[in-house]
Structure formats: structure tokens, C-alpha cells
Amino acid sequence: MLPLVGGCSSLPSVHGISLGTASPSASQYQPEPARHEGGTLVVGDWESPTNFSPLFNEEVPAAQVDAMLYSGLVRLDPNLQPVPDLVERVPTLENGDVKWNRTAGTVDVTYRLRAGLRWSDGEPLTPYDVAFTWGLIVNPKVQGVLSPDGYRAISRIDIRDQQRFTLHFDRVYPKYLSLFPAVLPQHRLAGIAPDQLATNAFWGRPDVVSGPFKISELVPDDHITLVRNDAWSQGRAGRRAHLDGILYKIYPEAGQLVDAARAGQVSLALELPDDQLTTLANTGAATVQRRSQLAYEQVTFNQADPNPLTGLSPPWKNDPALLQALRVGIDRPGIVKKFYGDRARLAESPIPSALAAFHDPDVSLTYDAAAAAKLLDGDGWVAGSDGIRSKNGHRLSFHLVTALGSPLRSAVRDELIVQWRKLGAEVIATEAHPSDLFSGYAQGGLLERGQFEAGLWTWSIGPDPDGVYPLEHSSEIPTDKNQGQGSNFGRFSSPDLDRNLDKGRTSLDTIERARSYAAFERAYARLGFELPLFERVLVVMASPHLHNLAPNAAPDTTSWNAADWWVD
Numbered sequence: 001m002l003p004l005v006g007g008c009s010s011l012p013s014v015h016g017i018s019l020g021t022a023s024p025s026a027s028q029y030q031p032e033p034a035r036h037e038g039g040t041l042v043v044g045d046w047e048s049p050t051n052f053s054p055l056f057n058e059e060v061p062a063a064q065v066d067a068m069l070y071s072g073l074v075r076l077d078p079n080l081q082p083v084p085d086l087v088e089r090v091p092t093l094e095n096g097d098v099k100w101n102r103t104a105g106t107v108d109v110t111y112r113l114r115a116g117l118r119w120s121d122g123e124p125l126t127p128y129d130v131a132f133t134w135g136l137i138v139n140p141k142v143q144g145v146l147s148p149d150g151y152r153a154i155s156r157i158d159i160r161d162q163q164r165f166t167l168h169f170d171r172v173y174p175k176y177l178s179l180f181p182a183v184l185p186q187h188r189l190a191g192i193a194p195d196q197l198a199t200n201a202f203w204g205r206p207d208v209v210s211g212p213f214k215i216s217e218l219v220p221d222d223h224i225t226l227v228r229n230d231a232w233s234q235g236r237a238g239r240r241a242h243l244d245g246i247l248y249k250i251y252p253e254a255g256q257l258v259d260a261a262r263a264g265q266v267s268l269a270l271e272l273p274d275d276q277l278t279t280l281a282n283t284g285a286a287t288v289q290r291r292s293q294l295a296y297e298q299v300t301f302n303q304a305d306p307n308p309l310t311g312l313s314p315p316w317k318n319d320p321a322l323l324q325a326l327r328v329g330i331d332r333p334g335i336v337k338k339f340y341g342d343r344a345r346l347a348e349s350p351i352p353s354a355l356a357a358f359h360d361p362d363v364s365l366t367y368d369a370a371a372a373a374k375l376l377d378g379d380g381w382v383a384g385s386d387g388i389r390s391k392n393g394h395r396l397s398f399h400l401v402t403a404l405g406s407p408l409r410s411a412v413r414d415e416l417i418v419q420w421r422k423l424g425a426e427v428i429a430t431e432a433h434p435s436d437l438f439s440g441y442a443q444g445g446l447l448e449r450g451q452f453e454a455g456l457w458t459w460s461i462g463p464d465p466d467g468v469y470p471l472e473h474s475s476e477i478p479t480d481k482n483q484g485q486g487s488n489f490g491r492f493s494s495p496d497l498d499r500n501l502d503k504g505r506t507s508l509d510t511i512e513r514a515r516s517y518a519a520f521e522r523a524y525a526r527l528g529f530e531l532p533l534f535e536r537v538l539v540v541m542a543s544p545h546l547h548n549l550a551p552n553a554a555p556d557t558t559s560w561n562a563a564d565w566w567v568d
Contacts, residue, residue, distance in 0.1 A: 026090070027081040031548045031564040039567050040245040041546065044266035046254040048221045053203035054182040055137065056144045060271055060557070065248060067559035068226060070182035071210040073111055073130070076554040077561075078291065080354055080463045082177050086125070086210070086235075087111045090177065093508060100172070100508050107169040107508065109176050114235035115163060119185050120209045122231060127165035131157045132186035141194035150179050172506050174513065175464045181555065183210060212241040212563035224248040232563070242566040258541065261286045267543040267567065270558060274537035275408035278341045287542055292354060292535040293553045294467075295460040296347035297409075299400070299416070299531040301326070301453075304491040308450045315398055321379040322396075323528030327365060329372030329423040335415055336534050339408060347532035349521045350461060350468045354553065357510060358465040360518035363525050365532070372423055381424065389424035397426040398453040401446070403434045412533070413456050427454075441484020448478045450491055458536055463554045465517045466505045472524070473501050490530065496523035543567075 049062035054070055074082045074090055082090045091097030091109050099108040117125035136142050137151040155170040169176065188208040192200050205218050212232045217225035226246045233240040249266060251257040254273050261269040262284040269286070280288050301323060305313045316322045336344050345353055348364050381389040381396055389396040402413050410431075417427045432446055437457075439445035446452055461467035470476045474493040476486030500523060503516035524530070538553045548564040 025081050027077045027083045028079070029077040029081070029083060029550070029561075031561065034242045034547070034564075034566040036566055036568055037242050038244045040247055041243050041268065041565060041567060042247045042249060042266045043268045043270060044249050044251055044257045044260055045270045046251045046257045047271075048250045049224075051203040052206055052215075053198070055142075055184075056146060056198050056203070058146055061250075063555065064270055064557045064559045065224060065226075066182065067211070067557045068213040068246065068562045069206055069209040069211040069215070070184075071232070072181035072183060073179070074177050075181070075556045075560055076463055076552070078550045078552045078554070080554055086113055086117060086183060088114055098176075098508065105171055105506075107172055107176070108166055109169070110160075110164065110166045113163045113165075117210075117235035118231040119187075120214050120229045120231045121188075121207075123185070123187050123208075124162075125183070125185075125210055125235075126162055127157075127159045129183050129186050130165060130180060131159060132190065133180060133182075133184045136184065136189075136194065136197065139194050142197050143195065144198045150175055172508060174505060174508055175466055178462075178464065178555075185210075213246060216245075221250055223250060239563075241563040243562075246562065261541040264543070267546050268549065269541040272539040272541065274340070274344070274539050275406070277343045277537060277539060278339075280539075280541070283541060285544060287544060288539065289542060289549070289551050290343060290537050290539045291551050291553055292345050292352065293460070293538045294352045294354060294462055295458050295536045296350060296352070297412070297456070297458050297533045297536060298347065298350075299533070300455050300457075300490040301529055301531070302450060302455070302490050303493065303529060304450045307453060309399075309452055314453065315394060315396055319379065320526070320528060321375050322381065325372040325375040325379070325381075325423065326420065326425065327528050327531045328368050328375075330416060330419050330531060330533075331367045331369075332365070332533055333367060335412060338415070339412060340534070340537070344534040344537050347535050349524055349532060350459060350471060350530070351465045351517060351521065352461055352553075353535060355463070355465055358514055358517040360521045363518075363521045365525065369419075369423065376424060383424050387421070387424060388426045395426065396424060397428070399428045399430050400454045400456060401430045401432055401437070401452045402456045403437050404431045405434065409456060416456070441478045447489040448484055450478075450489065455489070465513070466501075468517075468520070469501050469505060472497050472520075474498050492527075492529045494523060494527055494529075496520075497527070 045061045047061045049059050049065055051057050052062055052066055052069060054066045071086050073085060073087050075085045077083050084090055091111055097110045119125055134151055134157055137145050137148050150173050153169045153171050153173045155168045158166045185208045205215055212229055213226040214229040215224060216227045228241045228244055257269050260266045264285060301316055302314060305317050307314050332346055336342060351358050376389060381391045383389050400413060402409050413429055417429060420427045437446050441448040459471055470487045472492055476488040477491050478484040478486050500516045500520035504513050507513050538551055540551050540558060542549050545568050547566050550561055551558045552560045
């Protein structure tokens with residue numbers, strides 16, 4: 001057994017879930033009652049959204065505004081627990097709203113909308129809007145939909161009355177609560193041809209919305225003025241947004257936004273780059289709030305044989321001891337301390353730490369340079385006169401590629417190279433333009449095509465452990481045969497990884513899923529195909545006068561509860 005890789009055969013600790021429970025925990029979110037109503041909050045961002053289309057646009061600043069414009073069936077709180085939005089309650093197995101036929105492998109999910117819901121123009125919001133939204137997403141004539149997979153698992157929607165409807169899934173889809181984060185207005189969009197929908201002017205300034213705010217003014221690349229949508233209160237027992245409005249200001253670059261927050265010119269600065277964490281000591285009256293993102297910085301060791309870039313076998317072919325040495329020989333805590341001032345969390349696997357229920361707590365990667373050297377010695381890697389090791393005539397040398405444009409990532413890369421050099425590995429830094437590195441398979445993207453030996457980048461996982469599937473499952477290796485589908489750029493192929501990832505997505509029982517993902521983590525640690533470094537950090541600066549701010553790394557964004565914000 002290789003040292004320094006933990007493992008256990010027992011069920012992992014499952015935080016926040018009672019044994020035997022098959023569903024997520026209820027949200028514990030409780031906003032502070034407002035002691036003051038009204039006012040306009042100035043929010044700053046350093047990137048400008050191009051449109052407000054939750055179906056087609058994945059820009060982070062657009063998502064921040066979308067969260068205030070559109071309501072969905074369910075939202076996730078900052079602890080990734082579901083909160084009812086348009087619906088009266090979260091459907092679960094326990095409350096009977098979810099029916100799972102294990103034998104047939106089908107699932108039915110019933111929702112009940114709040115009574116009296118209205119669009120911003122006063123029209124009723126009904127299950128027919130939900131069915132319309134689903135129809136657009138699965139319509140092949142509607143091009144460019146971001147995430148249609150879960151919607152395609154729905155075979156039909158039965159509308160029972162003006163509030164109740166049932167989604168019928170023809171396969172188990174454990175991420176059912178992630179669907180319909182935005183419901184679209186049928187009466188406003190039904191007249192648009194499906195093949196014209198993605199480019200319709202509606203998304204530039206939506207005039208019929210369901211969220212707590214609506215747009216009253218928009219000056220591209222400068223500001224967006226949002227005012228309270230009083231129709232949002234319908235169906236919510238008289239509840240309404242506390243603020244009169246939000247002025248969303250766009251700054252040319254992050255440094256100017258930070259300066260504005262320090263000077264009190266904005267009350268909330270969103271999505272600050274985490275590479276500025278160590279420089280945010282002098283913030284004036286503003287406070288810095290941070291939490292781990294659902295994303296991790298990591299090194300991928302390409303397993304393709306032969307490697308598409310070199311035409312040769314990778315140095316780690318059939319050599320798990322080498323991969324483990326390259327992992328445990330890196331001082332990850334030192335890297336976090338040096339570049340993040342200890343303000344980032346170590347990543348132990350692709351599954352974010354926020355998903356505490358799905359971790360094996362005994363799996364961890366401990367830095368031990370002496371143990372790494374011992375592994376290489378025992379594996380036959382012998383140091384030459386220049387300090388670089390060789391085995392069977394093959395020099396321990398490989399290239400590490402990163403994207404141009406990130407000083408922090410380049411600094412982390414250089415630190416990795418220095419530490420690997422001390423271990424006896426020659427690692428050569430290469431850089432590629434992001435458009436070359438991350439473009440699609442058909443466009444010859446270097447990662448999609450496997451044209452690299454090792455690479456350093458960030459993976460974003462999402463709020464469910466199944467987000468690991470497209471990154472690690474062997475069926476997700478982009479090939480000509482599958483027309484470049486999938487994001488397993490490291491060409492990982494392991495029956496252990498596949499089996500446990502398959503199990504994780506074919507059950508609705510959280511305990512069963514926890515076992516599957518704990519087993520995945522143990523296999524992931526043993527195989528060593530990746531070196532997880534640290535979790536990226538969500539950073540915001542806020543005025544102490546702003547209440548109920550709850551930075552949220554989920555797709556719902558930090559604006560998820562803007563209706564609860566108030567200023568004293």
C-alpha cells in the first residue's frame with residue numbers, strides 16, 4: 001500500500017443528515033427582521049453582463065442580476081440546502097412529493113406553486129409557465145441551452161390544476177432540485193420562433209420578470225438600475241423586498257471596484273478576484289466576507305497512451321508510485337499560506353468541502369517530501385548527475401501547461417516546478433492562450449484533444465457531487481466517436497471511479513450516495529490521476545450597514561436573497 005493516502009471501508013461521517021434519511025436537510029436560513037424599509041443599495045461589479053438569459057448566458061455578473069429578476073422553483077442557501085421559492089415546499093421522499101420506483105428506475109416529483117403568483121406585468125404565473133420553460137429547453141430548434149441534460153430526463157409534465165404539477169423522470173436524476181432555477185413567461189415569449197429565441201431582444205432588458213426586482217434603466221458597461229417588483233409579493237403572504245431599488249454599477253477593473261468599496265462609494269462589491277485576498281487588509285469601514293467556492297485548483301496528469309502531444313507513453317504509465325510521489329511531494333499548505341495568506345482551503349478531492357455529506361473524512365493528502373523521495377527510490381527512479389531522476393532509460397521530465405493571463409496561477413505553477421525539481425523531476429512550463437486551451441473539440445482545443453502532458457487549471461463542480469461525473473468518468477473522455485462530448489481531459493479510465501460515479505447518480509438516497517462518493521474519493525486518492533491543490537475563494541466586500549448578506553457559492557449567487565437585504 002502506498003503511504004499518505006487515507007482510506008476506510010466504513011460509512012463516512014454524514015454531516016447534517018440523519019442516518020436513514022434519503023433527502024437533503026431543510027435549510028436553516030433565517031433572515032434578520034428588517035428594522036428599516038426602503039432606500040437604494042449601490043452594488044459594484046467589475047465585469048459587465050451582456051444579457052440576462054439564464055438559459056443561454058453563464059456569465060457570473062449576468063447570474064448576479066438574473067437572481068434578482070427571475071424566480072425559480074427552489075433556491076439553494078449558502079449551505080447548499082434547498083429553500084422554496086415559487087413553490088410552497090421542497091419536494092422530498094419523506095414528505096411524499098417524490099415517488100421513486102426503484103424497479104422501473106423512474107421518479108415522479110410533484111410541486112405546488114404558491115397561490116396567487118404574478119408576473120411583473122400582473123399576469124398569473126402558473127404551471128403552464130413551467131411546462132413552457134421545459135419545452136423550450138428540450139426543443140432541438142432552441143440552440144445554445146446551457147444545461148439541458150436533466151430536463152431531457154423528464155418524459156412529461158402533468159399539470160393537475162392552477163398550482164400543482166408533476167415532473168415524470170424516465171430515469172433517476174438526483175439533481176432534480178437544481179432544475180428550473182428560472183421560470184420563463186409563456187405569455188411573453190410564446191410568440192418568438194424557437195430558432196430565434198436565443199438572440200431575441202427580450203434578454204437584453206427583460207420586461208416581464210418574476211423576481212423581487214425589475215430593470216428600470218440600463219446603460220451598457222456603466223450601470224443597471226433595478227427597482228422593487230411589487231408583483232413579486234403576490235403569493236408570498238404580503239412579503240416584499242425591503243429595498244426600494246438597487247444601483248448595479250460596473251467598474252472597468254477589479255482594483256477600481258475595491259477602491260470604491262474602501263471609499264464607501266459602493267455598499268457591496270461582488271465577486272472580487274481571490275488573488276487579491278492578501279491585499280485586502282486596508283478596507284476602510286467595509287468588511288471582507290469569503291467562503292470556499294464549488295471549484296478547486298488542480299493539476300491533471302494526462303493518462304493518454306500514447307500522449308497526443310508527444311506521441312510517447314506518459315512517464316507515469318502504470319506507475320502509481322510516481323503519481324503519488326508527485327502528489328505528496330508538494331507542500332500544498334505552504335502554497336496556500338504563500339499565495340493566499342492561509343485564506344483558502346485545501347482541496348482533498350474534486351468534491352467541494354461544502355458538500356460535507358459526501359466526503360470520506362479519512363481521505364487526505366499529507367505533504368511529506370521525504371516519503372515522496374522514498375517512493376521514487378523504491379520505484380526505481382534514480383537521480384542523475386544533474387539531480388533529475390531516470391528509470392529504465394527514461395528521464396523524469398514533462399511539460400506543465402497553464403493559460404496566459406493569470407499572475408497568481410503562474411506563480412503557483414512556478415512554485416510547483418521548484419518543488420518537483422527538488423524531488424528530482426524536470427518540469428517545463430508552457431503557456432497557451434485561453435482560446436487555444438479551452439476551445440471545443442471541433443476547434444482543436446488543447447485540453448479537449450488531450451494535447452498536453454500535465455495542466456494546471458480550475459474545475460467548477462456545482463452544488464451536487466454528480467458534477468464530478470463529466471470530469472472523471474471514462475465515458476466522458478472527448479473522442480471522435482462521441483463527437484468531443486465530455487470533460488475528462490486527463491483521459492482517466494478506471495473501473496473503480498466509473499462504478500462509484502455510476503452508483504452516485506442512480507440513487508435518491510443521500511446515505512447510499514454518500515457511500516458511493518466516499519468510495520470514489522478513496523479510489524481517486526489511490527490512483528492519483530490529479531493533484532488537488534486548494535479551493536477557490538468567493539470574496540465580497542460589504543458595508544457594515546448592509547444586513548442579511550449571505551455570500552453564496554451556489555449558482556444562485558450572492559444575490560440569491562436580495563429581497564431580504566436592508567440597510568440601517
